[in-house]
Amino acid sequence: MTGGTAKATVRVPATSANLGPGFDTLGLALGLHDEIEAETSDSPGVEIAVEGEGAGELDLGEGHLVVTTMRATFGRMGLPQPRGIRLRCLNRIPQARGLGSSSAAICAGILAARALAATPYAQPGPAGPAELTDDAVLALATEIEGHPDNVAPCLAGGLTVAWTDAGGVPHLVRLLPHEAVRPVVLVPAHRLSTEIARGLLPKDVPHADAAANAGRAALLVAALTARPEPDLLLAATEDRLHQDYRAPAMPHTADLVRRLRKAGIAAVVSGAGPTVLAFSTVNTQDLIAPEVGNDWHIQPLDVETRGARVVSLETR
Numbered sequence: 001m002t003g004g005t006a007k008a009t010v011r012v013p014a015t016s017a018n019l020g021p022g023f024d025t026l027g028l029a030l031g032l033h034d035e036i037e038a039e040t041s042d043s044p045g046v047e048i049a050v051e052g053e054g055a056g057e058l059d060l061g062e063g064h065l066v067v068t069t070m071r072a073t074f075g076r077m078g079l080p081q082p083r084g085i086r087l088r089c090l091n092r093i094p095q096a097r098g099l100g101s102s103s104a105a106i107c108a109g110i111l112a113a114r115a116l117a118a119t120p121y122a123q124p125g126p127a128g129p130a131e132l133t134d135d136a137v138l139a140l141a142t143e144i145e146g147h148p149d150n151v152a153p154c155l156a157g158g159l160t161v162a163w164t165d166a167g168g169v170p171h172l173v174r175l176l177p178h179e180a181v182r183p184v185v186l187v188p189a190h191r192l193s194t195e196i197a198r199g200l201l202p203k204d205v206p207h208a209d210a211a212a213n214a215g216r217a218a219l220l221v222a223a224l225t226a227r228p229e230p231d232l233l234l235a236a237t238e239d240r241l242h243q244d245y246r247a248p249a250m251p252h253t254a255d256l257v258r259r260l261r262k263a264g265i266a267a268v269v270s271g272a273g274p275t276v277l278a279f280s281t282v283n284t285q286d287l288i289a290p291e292v293g294n295d296w297h298i299q300p301l302d303v304e305t306r307g308a309r310v311v312s313l314e315t316r
Helices: 065-076 101-117 134-145 151-156 194-199 207-225 230-236 243-249 251-262 285-292
Strands: 006-017 026-041 045-052 084-091 159-164 170-175 182-188 266-269 276-280 296-300 309-315
Touching (some): 006 151, 026 065, 026 101, 026 182, 101 134, 101 151, 101 309, 134 151, 134 170, 151 159, 151 170, 170 207, 182 251, 194 243, 207 230, 230 266, 243 251, 243 266, 251 285, 276 285
Parallel strands (some): 045 084
Antiparallel strands (some): 006 309, 026 084, 182 296, 266 276
8 A cells, every 4th residue: 555544434333143033144233333443554563442342352463353354355455455554443342242243343344444445545556446345345244254144234234134145145135123123132241152152053953943933034024124013023033943052051141031031022142142132112121121130231222224334534
């Protein structure tokens, strides 16, 4: 890259994947955001400042996920790597809790690099950098993350249905949830790695369980977009494919989901856990707190409808 500096500020939302029956397919963007300032310069090295979630824990060098993603994006676009990268991360999304913190970092890195590639400091020649379309952004994010269920809602906002075609190319459909849908996340202090949770899943499942989940996932799309009634949401969030298999790794989460559902609240494991996601309504929102206790942080959130975006781009 040529001389000078450029800085992009990106805002990326938390996400909840699966939503009960929609394993590796359904995702919802939530109104909780990380903000990343990414700057390139001619001064060599990486400098990273982290505030909020992950402060004092995350890699502050080349191994930081935003940095590795930015470098992968510059490479994908045919750009030389910048000598220096500076990051300021204001993290609000809990780490390793099933709220898409890694997907948020990946999406932030890709969007920041794409924005910086549009500045004068990133032009390798008269033709400029290779174009990175929105479809290509989804493909790269899925490649880095491993599956599209969290990166899809992070990028697009709202409720997303994501899938990968026979050629391995990811796609998404974005839907707008009904205005009465009121997500509440119940976040524990303890963490759980996605790899551990995924490792508990069996290679094969009974045909009847797969059929049941297919029906419930279809019903959930209808409930979230058109009829968010408590009884319908409760039925639509039933799952047989992953939550029970993962329960031994997060018994407190499994117990809370059971208690909330017994009280008539549509509760599921958020992503791979251990956070619980509840779909409250005006009729059920007051029933949540008595079932939760003091070991969980209760946080009502809006649905984020816009998704990840570059909020500013500066050159000097």
